[in-house]
Every structure is written in C-alpha cells, then in structure tokens.
Amino acid sequence: MQSIVRYSNITKSYGDLEVIKGIDLDIAPGEKLAVIGPSGSGKTTLGRMLMTLEVPTSGTIELDGELLWHIRDKERLIRANEKHLHRMRGSVGMVFQHFNLFPHMNVLRNVTEAPRKVLGMSKEEAAESAVSMLRKVGLEDKLKMYPAQLSGGQKQRVAIARALVMRPKVMVFDEVTSALDPELVGEVLEVIREIAEEGEMAMMLITHEMDFAKEIADRVIFGADGRIVEQGTPEQIFDNPQSERLQSFLKRFRAGYALRD
Amino acid sequence: MWDWQYVFEILPELVRALKMTVSATLCGFAVACVGGLLLAAAVRSRYMFLRLAAKAVIGFIRNTPLLVQVFFLYYSLPVLADIKISAFAAGIIGLGLHYSTYLSEVYRSGIEAVPKGQWEAATALNFSKWRTWRNIVLPQALPPIIPVMGNYLIVMFKETPILSAITLVELLLTAKNLVSDTYRVFEPYTLVGILFLAISYPASLLVQRLEKRMNLPRGL
Numbered sequence A: 001m002q003s004i005v006r007y008s009n010i011t012k013s014y015g016d017l018e019v020i021k022g023i024d025l026d027i028a029p030g031e032k033l034a035v036i037g038p039s040g041s042g043k044t045t046l047g048r049m050l051m052t053l054e055v056p057t058s059g060t061i062e063l064d065g066e067l068l069w070h071i072r073d074k075e076r077l078i079r080a081n082e083k084h085l086h087r088m089r090g091s092v093g094m095v096f097q098h099f100n101l102f103p104h105m106n107v108l109r110n111v112t113e114a115p116r117k118v119l120g121m122s123k124e125e126a127a128e129s130a131v132s133m134l135r136k137v138g139l140e141d142k143l144k145m146y147p148a149q150l151s152g153g154q155k156q157r158v159a160i161a162r163a164l165v166m167r168p169k170v171m172v173f174d175e176v177t178s179a180l181d182p183e184l185v186g187e188v189l190e191v192i193r194e195i196a197e198e199g200e201m202a203m204m205l206i207t208h209e210m211d212f213a214k215e216i217a218d219r220v221i222f223g224a225d226g227r228i229v230e231q232g233t234p235e236q237i238f239d240n241p242q243s244e245r246l247q248s249f250l251k252r253f254r255a256g257y258a259l260r261d
Numbered sequence B: 001m002w003d004w005q006y007v008f009e010i011l012p013e014l015v016r017a018l019k020m021t022v023s024a025t026l027c028g029f030a031v032a033c034v035g036g037l038l039l040a041a042a043v044r045s046r047y048m049f050l051r052l053a054a055k056a057v058i059g060f061i062r063n064t065p066l067l068v069q070v071f072f073l074y075y076s077l078p079v080l081a082d083i084k085i086s087a088f089a090a091g092i093i094g095l096g097l098h099y100s101t102y103l104s105e106v107y108r109s110g111i112e113a114v115p116k117g118q119w120e121a122a123t124a125l126n127f128s129k130w131r132t133w134r135n136i137v138l139p140q141a142l143p144p145i146i147p148v149m150g151n152y153l154i155v156m157f158k159e160t161p162i163l164s165a166i167t168l169v170e171l172l173l174t175a176k177n178l179v180s181d182t183y184r185v186f187e188p189y190t191l192v193g194i195l196f197l198a199i200s201y202p203a204s205l206l207v208q209r210l211e212k213r214m215n216l217p218r219g220l
C-alpha cells in the first residue's frame, strides 16, 4: 500500500546548525509511529515540517503520494506556493505540547471555528461534529467554558478534539503530555489510546512516555542528532535494542534521569 | 475685562467649530486606525518589498512635520498631480497618515503579544492568512491596546489646530476670526481652551478606567 507520508532525504538547518541530517521515513496509512530520542535530537522539527510549520532545507516530503513542499515543473521541483500548501495541509493535523487553544473562544467555538471557516460547514453541522468529538474526549459538558477555566488535561483534550474534527489522515502529537501535571497525564493518554484504536488515522507520536509508546505504537523510531539511529517494532526497540546509543538512552530513561543526552 | 454677554454671543459659533473639530478628529482617527493596521501587517509581510515599503513610509512620515505634510496635501498636490481636495479631506488624510505610523507601532506591540503558538495552531487548522488575522490574532491583539489607542485619539484631537493652517475652520481658526472681527482676544481663546479641556479631560479619565480594567489579572 502507498505510504501516507514519505520523507525523502530531508534535512533542516537553522543557520549553520544542521538539526535534521538526511532522514528517510515512510508512514503507512493508519500506522501508529512513535518517535523517541533525546532532547534536541530533532523530533519536534520532524513533525513541524510535516505540519508545514518549518520549511525543510533540502529533500522532499510526500503526503498521500503528492509532494508537500514542492510542485513539479516538468523535470524540476519548485517551491510550492501558499495555495498548494493550503490544499495539502488539510490532510495533516497537529496537537501541541502547550495546547495553543484560542483563549478568546469557548470550548465549542475552539472546535467549531475551523470546520466553519476552513471547511465551510454550517454552524449546526459544525456544532454537531464538534460535540461528538468533545464527547469522545469526555468534555461534552464543558462547551461554554473558556480555556482559562480548564485544567491542563482538559485543555489538551479540547485541543485533540479540535484537531480531530478536521479529519486529517495523519496527526502529529508532539509531547502532548509533557506540560501536564503528572496526575493529568493519564486522562490524555487514555483519549489518545482510544483514537489509536479506531485505527484509520495515521499518528506520529513524539513522546517521552516509553510505556505508552510501547503499548500503542506499531513501529518506533529512535532518533539522535538529527538521524534515525534505530527503528523497529516496540518489542525490538524496547526489549532488544541494538545500538549502543539506544541502549544507553533506555538505560538512563529507566534510571529515571532527566531526558538530556 | 471678561464680558459674559460676548461669551454667549460667540459660544454657538465656537460649539459649531468644535463639532467640526471633533468630526475631523474622528475621521482622521479612522484613517489612522486602518492605515496603522495595514502598515503593521505590511511590516510583518513575508514579501521583502512590502516590508521595505512600509518601513520607508513610516520613516518618511515620522521624520517630517505634520504641518508640512498637510501643506503638501492641500497646496502642493493640486499643482503636482492636479488633485484638488478640500481642506477637510486634506486635514483628515494628513492627520490620519501621520498618526497611522504611530498606531502601527501600537498594533505591532499588540500583535507581538499574541503567542507564536496561536499562529501555529491556526496554520495547523489550515486557516488562511486572512482568517488567521481576523479570527485568531486581532481579537487577541486589539483589546489590550485599546487604552493606548484612546490616548492617541486625544493627542490627535489636540493637534487639530494645525489644520487651521490650511484654512480648515476648526476651533482655533474660528476664534482667530472672531478676534480679528472684534479685537477682543481674551474670551475667544479662553473658550477654545475650555472647550478642548471639556472633551479631552473626560476622555482621558475614560482611558484611565479602561487601562485599569485591562490590567486586572485575567488568569489564562
């Protein structure tokens, strides 16, 4: 089956600092891919390039068989314009570490705004799908609340509903529990687990929650210094790591140290 | 020295001039609000040409006197470009453009206070640039800057006497005409001062109240 996402020889530099050093990566439709690695290894950057928040320095990304950042002009590739990006972005969604809810809108508006203004749904239509998403994340009784009135876990669940309601084919979750108090992590992971079980949407799960990754991922990649160092099934990665880099990463992780390399 | 009867005689005319002054201020402010927003957006544009053009306009307007600008609009433009505009139009365009460069800075501070994550969430939800500005960024950027905008409105109001130089019959010129008719200087000019004060002072109190309200903690 054709990949939903294909990174081909992608690099990314900030000035002189090369943070992604040539990555090839395919994600199958519906695949749950966990991305782990030390801090600063480029995990977030990888996800942000797919969400079109960061422009790759070289290489290509294909989304559902179509180039994301380029359009083909005969043999050459030229940088795509905003119109092309706008069309492509519809297939991707993202949930952020810091939620990024719209503070001036209540929960319902946060979730209905994009369906209405981007997909052109009617108010009723948008509200209906928003409420069903909010029910899925367990917040159908918070429609009129403002983000400031919610706990971190609730905010993140609204953010997940807001992204889901756009029905992306692939969704990037960038350390969505890292900013939460420990006691609120569970409720968010529970929601993600349920979404993962539904199956049809591919997920790129950037995370430091190793147990969670092990449980729901179909495949895990371990990245360090802008490269993929090792990849495999959760069992291979967590129970039988090959590279020294990964072994020491897991060892330190299990020792409960901070995540710095 | 102070002649009450004369005061009541000239008051209606001065109040009429005050209305003209207020409407010139409001129209000028409207021009400044729109112009300032366009400049603020242009300065943030991803097109280098727009950024440079906006910065050039801002630098040019800020570094030349308002009086010279309204003179140019009213007296030179007809000669240069065969465009004749009324003193009122020249006045509000002059005032408006001049203050748009300052308001653009106010907008900029409001816009920059909107966290980067808001723009990113808008992109992730595939809002167009225009939608992002209108539905996400401006509704968050504008409320905190309303008091500062209010202050600029008051400053503009007090700058309107400059427009008397292009024959716009606002408060000061009306008073001047009265003085040259009757040779009484005391009452007309004093009344002008009082009328300015009567508008500016309550307005500044209102701005202060708004400021206080904005500064209330709003846990986010």
Ligand SMILES: Nc1ncnc2c1ncn2[C@@H]1O[C@H](COP(=O)(O)OP(=O)(O)OP(=O)(O)O)[C@@H](O)[C@H]1O
Binding pocket: A014, A017, A019, A037, A038, A039, A040, A041, A042, A043, A044, A045, A046
């Ligand atoms: N806008 C930027 N400008 C300059 N350097 C950046 C920028 N964004 C990221 N970087 C650098 O790129 C590298 C990779 O960052 P990235 O955020 O992708 O890492 P990460 O793997 O997500 O780390 P973490 O686990 O801490 O989230 C880091 O060294 C970071 O400092």
Ligand SMILES: [Mg+2]
Binding pocket: A043, A044, A045, A174, A175
């Ligand atoms: Mg990160």
